[in-house]
Amino acid sequence: MKRHIIPAFYAVFLTLTATLFLTACCNKKEQAESEPIPPAPDYADNSQWYIQDRNAAVDVFYIISTETGDYTTADGQVCHYADTRNDTIRAYMQSEMTGVDDLLCGDLNYFSPYYRQCTLESFADEALANERMKMPMEDVRRSFDYYVKNKNNGRPFILMGFSQGAMAVIELLKQMSDEVYSRMVAAYVFGWRITDSDLAQTSHIRPALDSADLGVTICYNSVRSVDCEIPLISGGNRIAINPANWHTDATPATITTPLSPDTLTIALDTISKLLVVDGYSREDYILPLIGREGNYHCLEISLYQSFLKRNIALRAERYVTSAQKTTTTH
Numbered sequence: 527m528k529r530h531i532i533p534a535f536y537a538v539f540l541t542l543t544a545t546l547f548l549t550a551c552c553n554k555k556e557q558a559e560s561e562p563i564p565p566a567p568d569y570a571d572n573s574q575w576y577i578q579d580r581n582a583a584v585d586v587f588y589i590i591s592t593e594t595g596d597y598t599t600a601d602g603q604v605c606h607y608a609d610t611r612n613d614t615i616r617a618y619m620q621s622e623m624t625g626v627d628d629l630l631c632g633d634l635n636y637f638s639p640y641y642r643q644c645t646l647e648s649f650a651d652e653a654l655a656n657e658r659m660k661m662p663m664e665d666v667r668r669s670f671d672y673y674v675k676n677k678n679n680g681r682p683f684i685l686m687g688f689s690q691g692a693m694a695v696i697e698l699l700k701q702m703s704d705e706v707y708s709r710m711v712a713a714y715v716f717g718w719r720i721t722d723s724d725l726a727q728t729s730h731i732r733p734a735l736d737s738a739d740l741g742v743t744i745c746y747n748s749v750r751s752v753d754c755e756i757p758l759i760s761g762g763n764r765i766a767i768n769p770a771n772w773h774t775d776a777t778p779a780t781i782t783t784p785l786s787p788d789t790l791t792i793a794l795d796t797i798s799k800l801l802v803v804d805g806y807s808r809e810d811y812i813l814p815l816i817g818r819e820g821n822y823h824c825l826e827i828s829l830y831q832s833f834l835k836r837n838i839a840l841r842a843e844r845y846v847t848s849a850q851k852t853t854t855t856h
Contacts, residue, residue: 562599564609564642567665569672574610576623577677578636584711584842585635585683587673588626589666589691591717593618596647606648606658610640619643626688629831632839634684637677639669643690650815652758659693666694667701674706682845684838685713688827689759692718692745699743700728707741711845714834715745717826719763733765737772737837738844744769744837746794748801748829750810754820755800766799768792769830769837785828803829 567574594608594615608615623638642665644658687695692715699713707730720743725731734742744767747760755761770779770792778793791804803822810819822829 562601562603562605563661564605564607565611567610567640567642567669569639569669570676574640574669576620576627576636576638576640578627578631580633580635582633582635583681583846585637585678585681586627586631586838587670587683587685588623588636588638589641589687589694590619590622590626590638590643591687591689591691592643592646592649593622594643594645596645606645607642607661608640608645610642616640622688626686626827629827630686630835630838632835634838634842635681637673639666639673641665641669641694646815649758655758659690662690663694663697666698670698680709682709682711682842682849684711684842686716687714688716689718689823692716696720696724696731699730700724702728702730710741712740712838712841713743714838715743715765717747717759717823718745719747719760720745720765721762722764725764731765733774734767734772735774738840740841740845740848746801746826747799748792748803748822748826750803750806750820750822752795752798752800752802754818755798756813756816756818756821756823758816759823760800763799766794766801768794768801769833772837781830781833783829783832785825 569575596604596606599605608619610616619640627636641662643662644655648658649655685695685698687693695713695715696718702710712734720731732742734744743765745763745765746767746769747755747763749755767774768777768779770781771777773794776793776796778791781790781792783790786806786808788805788807790806793802793804795802806822811824812819813821813823817823827834
């Protein structure tokens with residue numbers, strides 16, 4: 527039997543979330559009590575970053591997904607935010623950082639900040655998630671501002687995030703200045719929704735229409751069928767493209783992937799904006815608390831890794847070439 531290959535960060539994520547779901551709890555009474563808050567990351571401290579500087583012309587700024595569950599602090603309190611100085615928590619976060627770098631970034635520079643992400647249990651209730659996301663979003667905003675002023679050195683960049691990290695990408699696009707946006711090659715929103723409200727708040731979210739357009743946002747959410755949607759994650763999404771063929775219509779793509787021994791058919795449902803995956807034969811992993819069978823949220827990067835890696839390189843090269851031509855003509 528052909529061995530299934532799953533990226534290390536994905537395997538760690540499965541183990542972490544399953545363990546935390548069984549051992550941690552978060553009830554309404556606990557939410558009402560005063561809760562411990564980890565210290566804010568200082569982004570002038572390099573220990574609060576995972577960086578791979580390859581002297582490339584283009585950067586990737588990646589924001590990780592939820593790698594933290596509720597945990598008990600030394601004084602016995604339940605904490606709902608990642609402590610970016612806790613070695614155990616950092617290990618899970620760094621596993622995703624290194625995994626995504628290995629899968630997608632190639633020769634590009636890579637910057638990924640540690641941040642006080644809210645825990646998986648926070649997403650059991652949408653109102654609770656919205657409240658708790660304020661702190662993580664502020665951390666990410668500060669990290670991106672520091673990156674732009676102190677680490678980017680005026681280079682073009684690719685903005686990228688998965689799940690909770692994708693939420694942060696959307697918020698950064700809303701707050702980004704026009705000058706910074708002019709250097710954005712593209713934004714990749716893996717596994718989250720972009721709503722009418724998001725679109726109304728900024729002109730910086732422009733849907734990708736093909737494999738090589740620039741300054742655009744790539745977004746998709748994968749399911750076995752449209753009734754496998756998780757509304758909190760993809761309900762009301764307005765932007766979608768098929769990363770297997772870079773079509774925005776229902777044209778199907780046939781692919782093979784190390785994650786499955788089968789040939790898969792990937793097609794975009796243009797009404798729901800969901801990416802329908804047919805033929806995936808591995809046993810479904812169901813995300814704790816909010817997951818459902820047939821929803822492939824945890825595969826959004828792994829399933830399309832070869833297509834995404836080529837596309838990131840293509841858009842980066844096209845941006846650099848376009849900028850060089852503009853400089854020459856002036």
